Amino acid sequence: MSTLIKMEGLSKKYGSKQALEDVSFTVERGSIVAVLGHNGAGKTTLINSIMDIVDYEGRIEYGFDRKELYRKVGYQMQSSSYEKEAKVYEVCKLYRKILKSDVDLDSLLEEFDFASCRNMYVKNLSGGQRQKLSILLTLIGEPELIIFDELSTGLDSMTRRQIWDYIKRLNEEKGVTIILTSHFLDEVEYLADRVVILDKGRISRIGDVSTLIREEFEAAKKIEFRTDDREAFGQCFGSELSNNGGLLCIRYKEDAEEEIYRQVKRLGGYDIAIKNYTFEDAFLKMLGYKLVKNGEISHG
Template sequence: MKEPCIRARNLTKSFGGRRVVDDLSFDVRAGEVFALLGHNGAGKSTTIDLILGLKTPDGGRTEILGMDAAKRRKQVFERVGVQLQHTQYQNNITVEEACIEYASLYAAPADYPQLLEQFGLGTLRKNFVSKLSGGERQKLPVVLALIGNPEIVFLDELTTGLDVAARREVWRTLKQLKEQGLTIFLTTHYMEEAEALCDRVFIIKSGKKVMEGTIDEVIAASGQKNLEDAYLFFMGEEELL
């Protein structure tokens, strides 16, 4: 079994007296696709921010590739790609200019024209980012997160806003990247997406762990037929079915 490349131990964070992340502990192994699942406000994005050192935990600790990201940010971000939900761009920047800017941050960047082709953006290199459609704007941060040839990539609701065809196109690309050894940590609201991509899932509710395991383990433990029904079961919503 491969060693964990991400570790979280007893991770806790509160805002305004409300505990958003509540004593979470988990490992992510090198080369796997790992999903953090939960409703809006469950603490998913905050957990990612804590792992990346973008927010300071009230308690607990995290490591990425054996490093504390808050203390060794430069070393971590040379090896980790990040796509967050709300990526901001400069005014009047083209897709190609955004890629060149990101590529300049790395000693050995990936071939960004090839990445753009992989994600269906190859013909839009000269387009202003501000003129992209919602789905196109959603895919661009994923390309930028991969430009540094990362060992791990964090994808926060990466396919929100994409139509079914575009979503499955992204899935195919992520599966190819996984086959090349990339570790993928993602959040998603689409259980079909988690079922198609993930080796393991970690379900949280109001910042607390409710279930962790492989897709098959989670479905078996719930007594349901698929991950979506299992997710509703562990969220206490199976009576709505």
């Protein structure tokens, strides 16, 4: 892989507000990078810096001619900003003109499974179709990199899934590099190779999803079950045993699975389920959140 974007010591202040501070990382060609963080962590400011929309301190190097930034990088705009009285095909043609692209629109619409909407007015598209249109428009300049700012906000679960699969295909089949910001951790876990977590404008963690989960949970799996004899389990597992709602839970490392399972059965555990920790579990833990009783979350 070669480097497509390299950020070094990126800082940005709005007045006295430090929105980004000394952010450095690279985006490799062909990768999918997710930028995460609380509201106000600096995600949009980071994207706007890459797009050269705001001024900043530090350096951004691009693996292509900087003059071609707006052709090489597709930035997904909020779908609500399109002209509602125009038809899909007209909007596409306008984009092709602005981007001085010679892409074959008919093939693109076909390939994107959107040809049936070509003569529809934008105002008549459903939320999911509008989102698809906004992704389609990022493809007209035949970009090397596409940036999605909050990819699937407002979409139903079926449409989210379709859009995720399309993005995966774009990445795998066409080698398009993706940067996305998201508040949905299932989305990040499904799509991203690498995750950058921003906290008050600084990078707090960076790495691939499975490594971040592993680092957070030395024991990456858990077994949950019910029992009528909690005491027996308490004697056997001591502090490794925890309560999760009405269930008992033991964390363990992968290679201990057979032994743990045998013991739980022997001591009379039932309704047994073996689970992996999710990226959401790891993310909340990284940010110092704890799940307490009844699934409530406490910070500290």
